[in-house]
Amino acid sequence: MPARHVAPSILSADFARLGAHVDEVIAAGAHIIHVDVMDGHFVPPITIGPIIVSALREHVGPDIDLDVHLMIERPEKHVADFASAGATGITIHAEATPHVLYALDAVREGGCRAGLAVCPATPLTVFEEVAVDQALCMTVNPGWGGQPFIPTSPDKIRRLRALVGPDVPLMVDGGVSVKTAAACVEAGADWLVAGSAVFGTDDPGEAFRAIVAAAAG
C-alpha cells in the first residue's frame, strides 16, 4: 500500500501570503502540497499557472512534493511547462482531452508522476485502458473549494481502488475534513486532499494534524 498522506490544497490559502501559509502546513508535517490549476474553460474559475508553481518550488525547496491538479482543457499542451516549473506529480482530467494516453506520456516525459482524475459523474472505465502513477477521484464537482463531500463517493473510491490495484496512490479531492477522512480511507483512499478544512481555518497546521489523526481512525 502507498503511504497515507493528507495533501493541503492551496486553493483555499491566502494567496497574499502563500509562502507563509504553505510553511505552516509543512511545519505540521505535510509532505505533499496540492496545487489546483483552473483555466476558465474546463471549470469556470481561473486560478494559477506555472509561474506560481515555479515560485512555490523555489520557496519549499526540492524535498516537498508539489502535486499539480490540472483542471484545464487539452492538458497535453501545458504539462511540459508545469513539469519545468517544478511539479512532482501532474494529474490531468480524463474529460479534458481525447488524448489521455498521450497526455500521461507527456507528463512522464517531463519527469513527473502521471495522474488521472475523473469528475463525480464520469465512469471509471478509462482506468481499465491506461496505466497511471496516481489516480484521483473527485468527491465534489471540480472548480471550487468548500463544497460538501458527495455522500456516494466511498462506493466510487472502492471501485477505483479495485481497478488500479493496491500499489497506486489513490487521491480523493473535495469536502475532505475530520468528518469525512476516515470514510475515504476505509474505502481505499490513501492521499486525502483538503483545502478549506486546512487553509480555511485560523490554524492550518493544527487543522492539518487533526485530519491526519482522523484519517488514522
Ligand SMILES: O=C(CO)[C@@H](O)[C@H](O)COP(=O)(O)O
Ligand atoms: O480540486 C479542487 C476543487 O476543484 C480541490 O482541490 C479543492 O481545493 C478542494 O477544496 P475543499 O473541498 O477541500 O475545500
